Amino acid sequence: NAGVMQNPRHLVRRRGQEARLRCSPVKGHSHVYWYRQLPEEGLKFMVYLQKENIIDESGMPKERFSAEFPKEGPSILRIQQVVRGDSAAYFCASSPLQSENQPQHFGDGTRLSIL
Amino acid sequence: ILNVEQSPQSLHVQEGDSTNFTCSFPSSNFYALHWYRWETAKSPEALFVMTLNGDEKKKGRISATLNTKEGYSYLYIKGSQPEDSATYLCAFKGGSGGSNYKLTFGKGTLLTVNP
Numbered sequence A: 001n002a003g004v005m006q007n008p009r010h011l012v013r014r015r016g017q018e019a020r021l022r023c024s025p026v027k028g029h030s031h032v033y034w035y036r037q038l039p040e041e042g043l044k045f046m047v048y049l050q051k052e053n054i055i056d057e058s059g060m061p062k063e064r065f066s067a068e069f070p071k072e073g074p075s076i077l078r079i080q081q082v083v084r085g086d087s088a089a090y091f092c093a094s095s096p097l098q099s100e101n102q103p104q105h106f107g108d109g110t111r112l113s114i115l
Numbered sequence B: 001i002l003n004v005e006q007s008p009q010s011l012h013v014q015e016g017d018s019t020n021f022t023c024s025f026p027s028s029n030f031y032a033l034h035w036y037r038w039e040t041a042k043s044p045e046a047l048f049v050m051t052l053n054g055d056e057k058k059k060g061r062i063s064a065t066l067n068t069k070e071g072y073s074y075l076y077i078k079g080s081q082p083e084d085s086a087t088y089l090c091a092f093k094g095g096s097g098g099s100n101y102k103l104t105f106g107k108g109t110l111l112t113v114n115p
Helices: none
Strands: A006-009 A010-013 A017-026 A031-037 A044-048 A053-056 A065-068 A075-079 A090-093 A109-115 B005-007 B009-015 B020-024 B031-038 B045-050 B057-060 B062-067 B073-077 B084-093 B108-115
Touching: A006 A090, A010 A017, A010 B084, A017 A090, A031 A075, A044 A065, A044 A075, A053 A109, B005 B084, B009 B020, B020 B084, B020 B108, B031 B073, B045 B057, B045 B062, B073 B084
Parallel strands: A010 A109, B009 B108
Antiparallel strands: A006 A017, A017 A075, A031 A044, A031 A090, A044 A053, A065 A075, A090 A109, B005 B020, B020 B073, B031 B045, B031 B084, B057 B062, B062 B073, B084 B108
């Protein structure tokens, strides 16, 4: 089974452009989580989604950021009008169930650089 | 804000040495403690999910213990090998206002094993 697939691995955008980050969870996993790692920081929770539903977006900035996990296709993290402070590594994780016993399986991340 | 602390921040050992590092987390409203192994340019790899006070888990030369009453977990590596070089992350689920799905990560312990 393929693991969590994220693309692109690296993304360069100019200030004001849009960034779209994609995440395909492990086959059969219906729970997706997005985390962000800013320079010199640890991984920070952004958003938790199930198919077609946002369960918790408390870690996501209220403006410019949005996330979706449609019935078909990958989960998308979208950042509009990017600014330099959005430069970070964005990681997606998935799990088959929502339970404290389940590990979250991570992708390799997307490194976003804003010029 | 949940505080998850890992120490030391980095560690250099010789091949064959045994080593251990610490993760401390809030002792209230505990759901689970996760350990991950993270090599550069790869995805974090789940090592252990620990849920019960007094839990001890083992995977090859790596083992972990959990004390939820005092809020700490130890990760031990016996007979370190160069391929053990990685960042070891702990992540906590729970806390006041926390959840059983959101992982709060420490900044990690960077282990370097010299041949």
